[in-house]
Amino acid sequence: MLAYYFQLGLRSLRRNPALTALMVMAIGFGVAASMITYSVFRAVSGNPIPDKSAQLFIPQVDAWGPQQNIDGEPVEALGYIDAMALMRAHEAKRQTLLYQVQMSVMPGDDRDLPLNAIGYAVGSDFFAMFEVSFRYGGGWSEQDDDARAADVVISAELNQKVFAGANSVGRTINLGGRDYRVVGVTNHWNPRPRFYDLFSTHGFADESDIYIPFTRALDLQMRPSGRNSCRGSLSFTTWQEYLQSNCVWITPWVELDTPAEVASYRSFLTHYAAGQQRAGRYAWAPNVRLRDVAQWLDYRHVVPPETRISLAVALGFFLICLVNTIGLLLAKFMRRAGEIGVRRALGATRLEIYAQYLTEAGTVGLAGGVLGLLLTALGVAGVGVLFPPQIAQLAQLDVSLVGLTLLAAIVATVLAAFYPAWRAAHVQPAWQLKSS
Numbered sequence: 001m002l003a004y005y006f007q008l009g010l011r012s013l014r015r016n017p018a019l020t021a022l023m024v025m026a027i028g029f030g031v032a033a034s035m036i037t038y039s040v041f042r043a044v045s046g047n048p049i050p051d052k053s054a055q056l057f058i059p060q061v062d063a064w065g066p067q068q069n070i071d072g073e074p075v076e077a078l079g080y081i082d083a084m085a086l087m088r089a090h091e092a093k094r095q096t097l098l099y100q101v102q103m104s105v106m107p108g109d110d111r112d113l114p115l116n117a118i119g120y121a122v123g124s125d126f127f128a129m130f131e132v133s134f135r136y137g138g139g140w141s142e143q144d145d146d147a148r149a150a151d152v153v154i155s156a157e158l159n160q161k162v163f164a165g166a167n168s169v170g171r172t173i174n175l176g177g178r179d180y181r182v183v184g185v186t187n188h189w190n191p192r193p194r195f196y197d198l199f200s201t202h203g204f205a206d207e208s209d210i211y212i213p214f215t216r217a218l219d220l221q222m223r224p225s226g227r228n229s230c231r232g233s234l235s236f237t238t239w240q241e242y243l244q245s246n247c248v249w250i251t252p253w254v255e256l257d258t259p260a261e262v263a264s265y266r267s268f269l270t271h272y273a274a275g276q277q278r279a280g281r282y283a284w285a286p287n288v289r290l291r292d293v294a295q296w297l298d299y300r301h302v303v304p305p306e307t308r309i310s311l312a313v314a315l316g317f318f319l320i321c322l323v324n325t326i327g328l329l330l331a332k333f334m335r336r337a338g339e340i341g342v343r344r345a346l347g348a349t350r351l352e353i354y355a356q357y358l359t360e361a362g363t364v365g366l367a368g369g370v371l372g373l374l375l376t377a378l379g380v381a382g383v384g385v386l387f388p389p390q391i392a393q394l395a396q397l398d399v400s401l402v403g404l405t406l407l408a409a410i411v412a413t414v415l416a417a418f419y420p421a422w423r424a425a426h427v428q429p430a431w432q433l434k435s436s
Contacts, residue, residue, distance in 0.1 A: 016332060020364065023328045023413075027368025030321030031409045032375035033314040039380055039401055040387055041311045043394035044204070045303045048191035049131060053293035056129060057254050057262065059086060061273055062287035063246055068231045074287055075229065076251075076300070077199045080243040082276075083250040087123070091268045092254035093261070096123035097214050099250050100200045100226030105162060105209075106174035117158060117175065118225065119210030120197070121217035127153070127184075129255050130196060135159075137169035137184035140213060148219050152180040153211040159185045175210065178220075192394060195293050198300045199251050200226025204394065224249040266290045306387065322416045329364075330420040333357055353425040358414055361421070365413025369406040376405055 047053055061082050062074035069075060078086070083097050098120045105115040126132070127139035136159075140151040152173060159168055159182075168182045186207075193203030221239040230247035256262045266288070273286030291299060343353070376397060383395045 016335075019328060019332055020367075023325050023332075023364050024367045024371055026321040026325050026328070027365060027409050027413055028371030028375055030318035031369060031372035031405055031412070032379055034311075034318045034408070035372065035376045035401060035405045036379035036383060036395070037307070037310040037314040038404075039376075039395040039397070040383060041303070041307045043192060043396070044307055046192070047294070048193055048195045049293060052129075052131065052255075053195075055255055055257055056293050057256055057265070057290050058296050059252055059254060059265070059269055060289040060291075061086075061269060062284070063248065063282070064231050065282070065284045066287075069287075072287070074289055075248050077227075077229070077248040078250050078252055079246055079248045080250065083252055085272065086252055086254075089268065089272070091265055092256055094125040094129045094255040096126040096129060096253050097250050098122040098126065098197065098253070099214075099217075099224045100197065101210075101212065101217055101222050102225035103176040103210065105158065106177065107162070115158070115161060117209035119208040119212070121214045121222065122211050123214050125255075126211065126253075129253060130191070133187040133189045135185045135187040136167045137182070139211075140183050145213055145215050148215045149213060150178065150180045150216060151183045151213060153184040153186060154182055155186050155207055155209050156188050157207060158209045175212075176220075180212065193297060193302045195297055195302075196253060197226070197251055198296070198302065199249075200224070203297075203300075203302045262290065304387075310387075318412070322412055325364075325413060326416045326419060329361060329417050330423060333420045333424040350425040354421050357421040357424050358417055361413050361417030362410050365410035366406070368413060369409030372409050373402060373405050376401070 049056065059078075060074040060076065061078060062069055063079055063082055064075055066072065087095060087097060100118065101121050102116065102118050105117045107114065120126075124140050124142045124145045127134075132139070132153075135156055137153075139153060140149060144151055152175065154162075154168070154173065156165075159165060162168070162173060163171065168185060171182050172179045173182055174180075188207065190207035194201055194205055195203070223242075226249070228247055228249045230245060232246060234245075236242050236245050254265060256265055269288040269290060270286045273282065273288050276282045277284070277286065297303075380395045380397045387395075
């Protein structure tokens with residue numbers, strides 16, 4: 001019977017082409033507007049590391065005091081003194097420091113110009129903590145950290161440019177005039193949002209080209225290429241004076257597996273800040289934070305407000321389209337009141353009337369979904385008109401969005417058809433037969 005009702009629904013679409021076209025357009029434009037904005041919202045609000053987001057934490061220690069911080073919150077990064085103190089204490093299972101660096105990649109022959117490479121100085125635990133995907137090789141060891149080894153992990157894109165995509169592990173690459181040994185090649189790893197560095201980036205930067213040991217970068221006195229924030233006197237001139245200043249530029253991350261470990265580390269941070277207060281370095285009470293990935297993304301407001309607003313407006317537009325569809329379906333169904341009366345007089349139950357007309361609404365929703373899918377594809381391609389380029393490029397029409405578009409159109413139309421179908425099912429056969 002369902003197949004029969006579906007055939008009736010297809011015939012009904014051809015019976016009133018103008019009314020059908022209005023409903024299909026209402027559903028198509030409504031669902032397209034919603035799916036276009038949802039594709040952007042989904043990309044910017046997703047969990048960038050779902051397997052470990054509850055085990056990765058960013059510690060914050062207030063090194064500026066209540067007169068300098070914002071709304072009582074510690075600054076988002078650490079200075080050299082605090083960062084190194086946390087690492088030396090090694091209170092976490094895994095831990096890393098990182099900051100953004102920029103280096104030139106010198107070609108191996110005279111045919112090419114130097115390339116610009118942007119990446120990070122990180123600790124050896126970085127790769128295991130953040131589940132970095134490798135095409136070749138892997139990260140370096142803790143011993144390489146201690147030895148300040150000239151190791152480097154490069155991206156697949158940089159590996160393609162320099163080594164033509166071959167397995168380059170063990171080969172040498174010249175960065176900033178110095179030779180580095182390639183120990184690993186990442187496999188297009190670029191979590192969105194870039195949760196691990198919201199201090200120097202907006203969270204949606206292009207894939208990093210290189211990763212070098214944090215200790216190596218310090219030895220070479222590599223200044224951060226990303227954000228660097230200072231308070232008070234800026235009279236330092238040497239690298240050592242810079243390290244001893246209150247400038248913050250290093251992002252710390254720790255991995256904590258259990259609530260007990262989280263509580264212990266939070267207590268450690270408080271005791272550390274209290275120790276700095278007693279030593280006279282801080283003139284304020286301990287002010288620390290320990291946030292996991294989800295809390296950190298929420299605190300930094302990574303999801304752009306325009307995506308939320310656009311999604312809300314699009315959903316409101318879709319709702320208006322559904323209200324109009326209810327009216328059109330009601331007009332369409334009630335024009336066939338005589339037919340419904342005859343069917344009821346011949347023994348059709350109200351349930352069968354419901355089934356017929358809801359199936360018919362489903363065909364309208366399917367047609368609207370196909371139109372909405374075409375409009376969604378066009379909208380995703382031109383979403384850069386509404387959003388910044390770094391956000392717009394994240395919107396993609398994948399299989400899940402195709403399925404969701406069709407499903408949303410059909411389900412929404414069927415739900416909108418319940419009232420018109422209810423009115424149709426309650427047509428009085430006697431009245432219709434008498435009027436006929």
